[in-house]
Amino acid sequence: MTIKVIVKGKVQGIALVAKNPMNFLGAVDKKTGKVRDEKHDLFGKSLAEKILVFPYGVGSSVGAYTIYSLKSNKCAPQAMICLKADLTTASGCALANIPLVIASKDEYDSIKDGTKIILDAENGKIL
Amino acid sequence: MDLTKDEEAALKGEQGETLALAYRILVAVGEATDADHLLPVEWAHLSGINYNTIGDAGEEFLAKLSKDAKFKIKTTVNPMGFDFDTVARYDLDDEFITKQKSIKNSYEKMGAIPSFSCIPYEIFDLPKSGTHVSFAESNAAIYANSISKLKTNKEGAFSALASALTGQSPFSDLRKDETRDPNLTIRMKADKKDELAFGLLGYYAGKVAGSSVAISGVSELDRRSCKSLCAGMGTSGVCGMFTLGDAKGETIDFDKKEMQNTHDELNTADSGDIITLGSPQLGLDEILDLAGMLKGRSFKKRCMVFCPRAIQEQARKFGYAKEIERAGGELLYDCCICLTPLIDKKNVDGVITNSVKGAYYLRTSNGVDVNLKSLSQIVEEETK
Numbered sequence: 002m003t004i005k006v007i008v009k010g011k012v013q014g015i016a017l018v019a020k021n022p023m024n025f026l027g028a029v030d031k032k033t034g035k036v037r038d039e040k041h042d043l044f045g046k047s048l049a050e051k052i053l054v055f056p057y058g059v060g061s062s063v064g065a066y067t068i069y070s071l072k073s074n075k076c077a078p079q080a081m082i083c084l085k086a087d088l089t090t091a092s093g094c095a096l097a098n099i100p101l102v103i104a105s106k107d108e109y110d111s112i113k114d115g116t117k118i119i120l121d122a123e124n125g126k127i128l
Numbered sequence: 129m130d131l132t133k134d135e136e137a138a139l140k141g142e143q144g145e146t147l148a149l150a151y152r153i154l155v156a157v158g159e160a161t162d163a164d165h166l167l168p169v170e171w172a173h174l175s176g177i178n179y180n181t182i183g184d185a186g187e188e189f190l191a192k193l194s195k196d197a198k199f200k201i202k203t204t205v206n207p208m209g210f211d212f213d214t215v216a217r218y219d220l221d222d223e224f225i226t227k228q229k230s231i232k233n234s235y236e237k238m239g240a241i242p243s244f245s246c247i248p249y250e251i252f253d254l255p256k257s258g259t260h261v262s263f264a265e266s267n268a269a270i271y272a273n274s275i276s277k278l279k280t281n282k283e284g285a286f287s288a289l290a291s292a293l294t295g296q297s298p299f300s301d302l303r304k305d306e307t308r309d310p311n312l313t314i315r316m317k318a319d320k321k322d323e324l325a326f327g328l329l330g331y332y333a334g335k336v337a338g339s340s341v342a343i344s345g346v347s348e349l350d351r352r353s354c355k356s357l358c359a360g361m362g363t364s365g366v367c368g369m370f371t372l373g374d375a376k377g378e379t380i381d382f383d384k385k386e387m388q389n390t391h392d393e394l395n396t397a398d399s400g401d402i403i404t405l406g407s408p409q410l411g412l413d414e415i416l417d418l419a420g421m422l423k424g425r426s427f428k429k430r431c432m433v434f435c436p437r438a439i440q441e442q443a444r445k446f447g448y449a450k451e452i453e454r455a456g457g458e459l460l461y462d463c464c465i466c467l468t469p470l471i472d473k474k475n476v477d478g479v480i481t482n483s484v485k486g487a488y489y490l491r492t493s494n495g496v497d498v499n500l501k502s503l504s505q506i507v508e509e510e511t512k
Binding site for chain 1: 149152153155156157159160161175176178181182183184185186188189264265266269281282283284285286287288290334362363364365366393466467488489492493495
């Protein structure tokens, strides 16, 4: 299987693909969902309602609360797709009930920024 | 992941909502890291204490959770946004103070030790070598694995919280001996070997390393440099452990040029309005050193010095606190540089610090410019 499901769910939305890893605590404004780190390749963009595609989470463990806050403030991504698992993203998505999958390199690389995708994190499929 | 009958029942909610939530988090983290079972841990260290970092959503979540949740193992906590003894001196709005108090109360109600420190490894007795713990604070997780001979993953705030509630953690990643062996070596080639150099090395290493990394070209590492290395590494990456000496596999050089590039990424100003020291918070030896360096000198600017409450009390008894205060320093405890509301872009343009971790979060979260330089350079240039 090329998709590993960490948090289940089925959503469709526009893929927002980041090249850089995400330090949620530092880089994301929890009240607006906007990326505020000017050195991040998603600087200025909003994560709200997107299917966020990024390599993996880095940095502060409190990023898990940032993910939970995004959900409470209604500006969270609909789902997240990562290349590698990290505990901050996994535990944040688990508590916030944001579907999260780990994709294989081929699957991950095939997702193009700005395209509409359906993530079936019940059966482990990206369409 | 294989769960025992009891764990399965708790996950289904048969032991209440709190444990169901905790097991849901542990199972997600276990799946993400390919764990096949849970194992007992003896100590949880939690992050997510500062109202500035967790916001209203976090405050409300903890208030609700603490209605019936109790921590099952020794649980210590990270710094808050300020300390309650001196908060009246700062112009903080009442809402912040009320919300911070609520967060503090929630953790204490669940049974947390009110340590409010990011250096638990320096203020508590350590369990015996090889003991599994669950540390969320990134510098503390790296220090625990690399120096304190404990075993922890670089936990997320909620995975450590779930460990505190259940006394368990998934058996994966750095809990397994084979993952603790690094397969990448970073060779320290730069001549500068002060705490700033090691913080920059850590920040660089975090970007390129996996779970564990070897650092070579370093014969010894004093505690100040070691803490700086751990904090830098924890900020930029997923890496949760380092060893000293060469490892098998690839070697990458960290030379003068790479150090300059890393410095350029984090340093955004040539000077600043205030000086901050203590991310990670300073230990007693560092306070003693600082008091010594300040003999006969005074800060030209406001200088905030962050340490744990436990250390502050010792520093006061030994007279070091008085020496730092004589030189114009302010000792703050229960809080740290990172995301403290006491440093606000409304009244501060630039901050001078020797902390790589502080520099990253001051720029991204507090929104202020940072002049990053070593402690000896700060004392030389910013005191008279």
